[in-house]
Amino acid sequence: MIDALVLTILMTSVPLILAATGELVVERSGVLNLGLEGMMLMGAVSAFALTYVSGSLLVGLLAGIMSGCLTAAIFGFFVLGLATNQVATGLALTIFGTGLSGLIGSDFVGKAIEGLPTVFPETLSNMPFIGVFFALDAIAYLSIFISFLVWIFLFKSKYGLILRACGISHNSAHSLGYKVLTVRWCSILFGGMMAGLAGAYLPLMLTPHWSEGMTSGRGWIALALVVFASWMPSRIVYGAILFGAITIMQLAGQARGWTIPPQFLSSLPYIATIFVLVLISSKGTAKYLAPSDLTRPFISSK
Amino acid sequence: MKNNRFIIFAGLLAIIAAVFYFTTNVDQVEDKETKMKVAFVYLTNPGDHGWTYAHEVGRQQVQEHFGDKVETSYVENVPEGPDATRVIRELAQNGNDMIFTTSFGYMEPTLKVAKEFPNIKFDHITGYMRAENMATGNIRFYEGRYVQGVVAGLTTKSNKIGYVAAFPIPEVIQGINSFAQGLKSVNKNATISVVWANTWYDPVKEGDAAKVLIAEGADVLAQHTDSPAMLQTAEKAGVYGFGQSSDMHEFAPSAQLFASVNNWGPYYIAQIQKAMDGSWTTGEGPDHRAGNTWKGLSEDFLVLTDFKNMPSNVAKAAQEARDGIANGSINIFSGPMMDNEGNQILASGEVLDDGGLWAMNYYVDGVIGKIPN
Numbered sequence: 208m209i210d211a212l213v214l215t216i217l218m219t220s221v222p223l224i225l226a227a228t229g230e231l232v233v234e235r236s237g238v239l240n241l242g243l244e245g246m247m248l249m250g251a252v253s254a255f256a257l258t259y260v261s262g263s264l265l266v267g268l269l270a271g272i273m274s275g276c277l278t279a280a281i282f283g284f285f286v287l288g289l290a291t292n293q294v295a296t297g298l299a300l301t302i303f304g305t306g307l308s309g310l311i312g313s314d315f316v317g318k319a320i321e322g323l324p325t326v327f328p329e330t331l332s333n334m335p336f337i338g339v340f341f342a343l344d345a346i347a348y349l350s351i352f353i354s355f356l357v358w359i360f361l362f363k364s365k366y367g368l369i370l371r372a373c374g375i376s377h378n379s380a381h382s383l384g385y386k387v388l389t390v391r392w393c394s395i396l397f398g399g400m401m402a403g404l405a406g407a408y409l410p411l412m413l414t415p416h417w418s419e420g421m422t423s424g425r426g427w428i429a430l431a432l433v434v435f436a437s438w439m440p441s442r443i444v445y446g447a448i449l450f451g452a453i454t455i456m457q458l459a460g461q462a463r464g465w466t467i468p469p470q471f472l473s474s475l476p477y478i479a480t481i482f483v484l485v486l487i488s489s490k491g492t493a494k495y496l497a498p499s500d501l502t503r504p505f506i507s508s509k
Numbered sequence: 510m511k512n513n514r515f516i517i518f519a520g521l522l523a524i525i526a527a528v529f530y531f532t533t534n535v536d537q538v539e540d541k542e543t544k545m546k547v548a549f550v551y552l553t554n555p556g557d558h559g560w561t562y563a564h565e566v567g568r569q570q571v572q573e574h575f576g577d578k579v580e581t582s583y584v585e586n587v588p589e590g591p592d593a594t595r596v597i598r599e600l601a602q603n604g605n606d607m608i609f610t611t612s613f614g615y616m617e618p619t620l621k622v623a624k625e626f627p628n629i630k631f632d633h634i635t636g637y638m639r640a641e642n643m644a645t646g647n648i649r650f651y652e653g654r655y656v657q658g659v660v661a662g663l664t665t666k667s668n669k670i671g672y673v674a675a676f677p678i679p680e681v682i683q684g685i686n687s688f689a690q691g692l693k694s695v696n697k698n699a700t701i702s703v704v705w706a707n708t709w710y711d712p713v714k715e716g717d718a719a720k721v722l723i724a725e726g727a728d729v730l731a732q733h734t735d736s737p738a739m740l741q742t743a744e745k746a747g748v749y750g751f752g753q754s755s756d757m758h759e760f761a762p763s764a765q766l767f768a769s770v771n772n773w774g775p776y777y778i779a780q781i782q783k784a785m786d787g788s789w790t791t792g793e794g795p796d797h798r799a800g801n802t803w804k805g806l807s808e809d810f811l812v813l814t815d816f817k818n819m820p821s822n823v824a825k826a827a828q829e830a831r832d833g834i835a836n837g838s839i840n841i842f843s844g845p846m847m848d849n850e851g852n853q854i855l856a857s858g859e860v861l862d863d864g865g866l867w868a869m870n871y872y873v874d875g876v877i878g879k880i881p882n
């Protein structure tokens with residue numbers, strides 16, 4: 208019983224880890240993309256449609272990643288190419304992605320596919336206590352691995368340092384000869400791919416069908432999670448599992464007849480995020496603060 | 510410079526939004542005086558399952574039944590609230606003679622527009638507010654849930670039933686209690702655990718709720734939310750469930766025991782026919798009580814799909830329960846009836862009337878927990 212609950216919590220947190228890790232890289236480079244929800248939906252609908260048409264989960268996954276990337280490219284074109292306001296463009300991207308995914312997906316509503324298989328054989332996943340950690344699918348393990356790689360990249364590599372420099376002070380990075388726009392383009396596209404993969408996880412694994420707006424605000428939770436994690440990759444994993452646990456425990460609590468109002472529990476991720484914001488701003492440790500050039504458009508002076 | 514770009518960008522977005530908006534008003538061909546124009550307002554894209562789909566089937570039946578005499582149109586994805594008022598008003602201005610608004614949340618918007626257009630007939634689905642030119646229609650959804658309870662009671666081995674519900678409003682509570690009455694009629698030991706999803710439609714959350722209920726030991730699941738996610742989860746976990754609003758067996762061929770299908774077509778056809786004959790009325794008095802239609806299994810407003818994935822004795826019991834409700838020999842809420850805190854609701858021989866059904870704010874005996882406020 209507990210095993211099944213833990214498994215559900217882990218699976219719920221996978222799309223959050225993926226989307227938030229991608230967004231973390233984007234924000235570390237100094238760009239705020241509020242279009243997560245839109246990119247996730249585009250990833251979800253493409254992944255489902257291509258899986259349904261081709262019958263191959265791999266094709267579907269790649270389609271999800273690519274369409275997340277393409278949607279992010281639209282965002283990149285506006286905020287980097289035209290230096291538009293990032294907040295407004297990001298919000299527009301969410302609306303755009305929601306609408307377009309609904310349009311593309313209208314032919315696929317009500318169709319069902321086979322979901323992703325688990326990686327390990329049942330003998331492993333049926334073991335007591337630790338079995339649950341062998342009961343997941345490939346993307347779940349991949350999400351933890353990517354989060355680890357992002358940490359290595361950001362804090363142990365030269366390129367990560369450049370990326371963070373662009374986020375902290377794009378003018379300084381520019382005067383040192385680094386191509387701020389190129390760095391930001393790369394991180395936006397990476398963020399899009401991760402959001403696409405996160406979106407693809409919903410119709411391929413969690414509920415193997417497509418329905419309009421099926422992310423239901425998970426993109427926004429992932430955005431809150433980046434702040435909650437104070438822009439640190441490892442904390443995204445803990446935070447996502449914590450947010451997942453809150454979501455699942457409020458359902459389990461109801462099934463057991465606990466009397467905590469579910470509305471209160473549903474709002475806990477946001478309350479926790481505000482709490483963390485208060486904590487980090489009172490501590491004032493630079494490492495855990497938002498990149499200082501976040502949302503400021505970079506226009507190179509020629 | 511930056512501002513200019515932003516304005517151009519915003520302008521482009523507005524154009525795109527306008528194009529999307531106008532393309533959603535499908536089927537609106539130019540006015541012809543001989544035809545009666547009927548419009549439907551939908552909460553979501555009709556798709557091919559669930560609440561709005563059932564209304565779309567009804568609209569198609571209307572079109573088929575009346576042929577050239579009636580011209581139907583619909584607007585989909587209309588959010589409840591101020592947007593609904595705008596859409597309904599536009600439909601009224603566009604020369605529609607009759608407008609069906611198909612979600613509870615359209616109640617006040619419909620009433621507001623109905624008062625502005627006294628010559629147009631409005632019909633609101635599942636609400637309780639009426640006016641001179643605004644009738645209401647509803648289905649006794651809870652009758653199907655009694656049959657679900659009977660099947661669940663005979664199917665469960667763990668004696669734990671999971672129930673994913675949307676919002677604690679009377680319609681949903683009627684469903685839970687009716688299910689419990691059916692369950693208890695065949696199995697005194699089974700209990701119902703209710704999980705409130707606080708949404709009509711969030712497939713991932715509905716799926717999560719189902720997983721949690723299965724983890725808690727439930728082996729038959731019921732739902733009062735709209736997506737097939739719960740049934741898909743049941744299929745995967747090897748437990749059973751019931752389809753919602755429309756047949757969902759394609760999502761769960763070996764898990765769906767049966768589905769209660771909302772059959773709106775006959776109601777729409779009858780109302781439109783009355784409007785043509787001039788016999789459409791909402792009755793006298795401030796509440797226009799006569800303008801309310803609330804029917805269920807007996808009039809085929811609610812239809813049950815074939816009983817599947819169950820042994821023949823269970824299917825037989827289900828059929829008997831269905832027929833009993835339809836012919837009036839089974840009264841779902843009849844005394845003695847207790848709530849789950851031990852208070853007597855109905856004494857022996859008493860029967861709950863419609864007013865009592867709409868005032869339900871308690872769980873009957875057999876349901877675990879408390880209704881959240």
